[in-house]
Amino acid sequence: MTARRQLQALFLTRFATAFGIVTLLTLLPTYIDLLDPQGFVLGMFATGLTLAQAGTVIPVSYLGDRFDKRTVLLVGLGLAAAVYGLFPLVSSSWSFVFVRGLQGVAATTAGLVGLALVGQLARDSARGTTIGTSNAWRFAAAIGGSLSAGLLYDRFGFDAVFGLLVAITLVAFLAVLAFVDPDETTTEGFALADLAVNRRILTITSFRAQYAVAVTLVRTWVPIFAGVAAARGGLGYNAAINGATAVAVVLAAEKFTNMLCQPYTGGLSDRQGRARFVFVGGLAYGVVALVVPFTPAIGAALGLPAVFPYFGDLSPAFLPLVALNGLLGIADSIREPASMALFADEGSGKGVASSFGVRDLVWRPGAVLAPLAGGWLTTNVGMEWVFYLGAASAFTGVAAFAGILTYRHGRSGLGAW
Template structure:
């Protein structure tokens, strides 16, 4: 029996929910693992880079296999692997053990994320693709909110075991849903579409921005919870020392996810109507501006005389509310960019190799996402944590400058309005 397109999309949205739930849970608990295992320098950077290195090595084969064979079968394999991986995390007892299991998580999340998104882009109508992808991303951010808050609450109450048991159960449910409600994918292609799409003129232009923007988002998104959670002696705000410290960090993370979730379906619709390039430019510019302000959260809180103690969370600092607000603004800024950027890749890949198109998108992200945490670890240890955010902001600014410059060179002063 043929499954309605709407049901298939809803199921795929749930796979993105499950995938994001796992990623944000680990991000929320990253400062707990840092305090527990005490890595420094490049090893500290590997706590984030272990994930991204594994993702980088997985993208090309997954993109090729996804276009060459049945995406649904590969997606089921990724969900099965994710279920096993989350059962391994409570067994970790060393820094390198954490890096290894984090790498396995990177393999699983790349398979699920890339192929789930490829199937969404393939099923979406061209004139509604930005909205469909924005809605898909809203599910992803809903998971990020739930993952951040539940990870903090469950960890504070029960420890690591229960947290990862919940993650394994969610991935198992996603596996069963795909098995029941997503049809086998028959839109296979021959050859190696990834190389052709990598030389596509539009994709080359958007990657001029994306390669640099990866540094910005990886640094800022990874270091906001580190800034909130790690001890003040290491440059952070030390919220983990509070009564419910992991929950306080989760609230900070959830602010960015919540605003992103609310805005993406709307901004995706606007990009369908008004063109995509100007949304990419505006979102990247705003992200850099807000990132510059993150280290000023303590000064803002002290200057405004904001409270330092909060119900349930305990004694934090006057920087708590400004940090929540700034991270929320980062979510708004990224929501302007993301559905437009993703729809550009889907537009170019549909019919010729949509998994490969998103594979190029993912692959271009990887160098920055691998190198940025290593740079962030070095800056945190040797210069100061504020410089992580300054570097992130600078990468966003150079990315939007390159993107606007190329479009202006090709189309003139109205270049941003051409796409």
Template sequence: MTERQKQLRALFFTRFAGAFGLVTLLTLLPTYIEVLGAEGFVVGMFVTGLTFAQAVAVIPVSYLGDRYDKRTILLVGLGLAAAVYGAFTFVETSWGFVLVRGVQGIAATTAGLLGLALVGQLARDSKRGNTIGKSNSWRFAADIGGTLSAGVLYDNFGFSTVFGLLMVVTGLAFLAVLAWVEPDETTVEEFAFFDLAVNRRIATITSFRAQYAVAVTLVRNWVPIFAGVAAAQGGLGFNAAVNGATAVSLTIVSARFMNMLSQPFTGRLSDRFGRARFVFVGGLAYGIAALLVPFTPAIGSALALPATFPYFGELSAAFLPLLAVSALLGIADSIREPASMALFADEGTGEGVAASFGIRDIVWRPGAVVAPLVGGWLMSSVGIDWVFFLGAGAAFSGVIAFVGILSYDHGREGLAKW
């Protein structure tokens, strides 16, 4: 194994560790709400505290990562994350949870942003999409493992064991970076953030990404809601089944599993055939798959699929179609994501790769914050189906903007230029 491969594998594991911690806490949020007796505004802060801290941390972490040694700051982020998981065991109040969750957001942004920046920087130009795809696969593996294991560990062993495991995983990531990742000497004196923000290629991809954030946030969050809520609210009511929560979790895992399997392959194809085509195809396919979600009951009925399943009991004829559509959403996103991320890495390498990924993160935030509010309003006022229609529309409008700018800049062959 070459030195470059050792460094990349250590960084892949840091992405696994970061995602594993985030998804484990996300899975346990309902439990914390019950245990701490949180209500109203405080419940919202359980989510917003993390999101706000992540947003605030992006610019300073981007600057520090480009100005100084990324490896050192990554180690600080991992060390802070390990300490945070230890602190969770002492939380006894709702506001204490919000505070520690905010610090988790800072640690997660530091480790996640700089780990990804180092992956993009170390990847060879001709294999950058494939390398980023492999890195993302580790992240999705952590999402799946954390989603499936968090509840089981808590039910059998309690919070202390859960957070003890997170401290061990994060500590191993710290040691791997310390042992195998070399100090980063590609520092940038100026703050590249604002220069890259007006970079033509980055501006073009952000025109897509800002709108696509609405699509992904709505669809990714409302597929399990659609599966779980009662028919009176427009959903399939899986939660009424014997093991309904498991049925709902399968709809989440199917998308992540297919995304995990596909990304190294689709990333390699984007290295070979060009990034822009894959952003276009992935965005278009995601919009089409999103449109199919509300029609899964009709698809199940038309195909005369079963509505009763072993272990679960009575679910719906829409269960298998929803699993299939969820898997299609994962595949569609796997086509787009490594190509899009590689574009940011291509532009940032040598000029400020941490700043480039910081811009990528910030552009996503407005849509990710506003979309759930709009989705909740649509669900209560005109019906849950319209959440998916809006998500599909946002994906399509992002694709149209992306192709339109490329065509304006490069003519009819715009998609072939990147």
């Protein structure tokens, strides 16, 4: 099978995996309002997923490099289809946490191995472009997932939402089965251990470990901020007509700008070096995150409407929140393909699944702990402090990354890679 046909099938798996993740993220405020979790359990609504993902990374990285990646990918997609069939049976906070944990296992298996195959099949000179294109498919799914989740739930309930997820995941399964060749580029030993001490990977992880806190908090709490009741620190859009759809529009703005920009910014990182893009994207993300809690004041100062056709009564913060989430997408599109290509570059020929496994593992501590901190801040201090913590984490990550490169390469450190 040609590399192009295989990449197209793999892009579809990225689409299916992202579609499921974002659908659940969009419905998270709905589940919060229905099941009413508090404190620690509220944090576990996000952390249940990330804990399961963290526990899955090492075995999947090993299996992906040691055996046939295609087979491991098919197992992940099959499990995902089964898990989406379980979600309509959820009836309590802890059953939601459990099933969402199973979703984390399936999503990590399919996502990590699918991305490893994309990085492996991409040409060295166009790796950032190929990864950016792969990510564009992921963000197209994120837009479709967020919008369809809101529309289908508002009209037909949970059964229609999860029926669609099962169907999309099965289509991706069949595409891999039909078009992706068995993978013969296996490695001996445990490549992840060697790549974990790779100098370049250690440098990028100095940024990524802290940036994980920023992105996890901001991406998780933007829909919560938009959807939950004003009495709990949010904007209360779920109380409006078609409120879940209003939250979906906010989420879609970030995915749309990210989707448009990533193939272009990935190509720029192929030609101009990757480190500058990581630095600028991370810095911009922190600046925009810092502004999110001020959207009600911005909307009021600009005299923006509070009532919108189709949605009904929202707030003057609606348009500023959509715009800021779009800017978050642009900021992340500058960073992400360059960062991912650095990991693929270092893993090429040594164990690309393990390289992406290191990338995933470094992300997990922040992704696990950040929602717990966010739940505590929301309950005890105020929701705006979630975004302040997210911005601070982005700034410290950028400072560490630039500092290490400057120490090793001098003033031109950011241009060394």
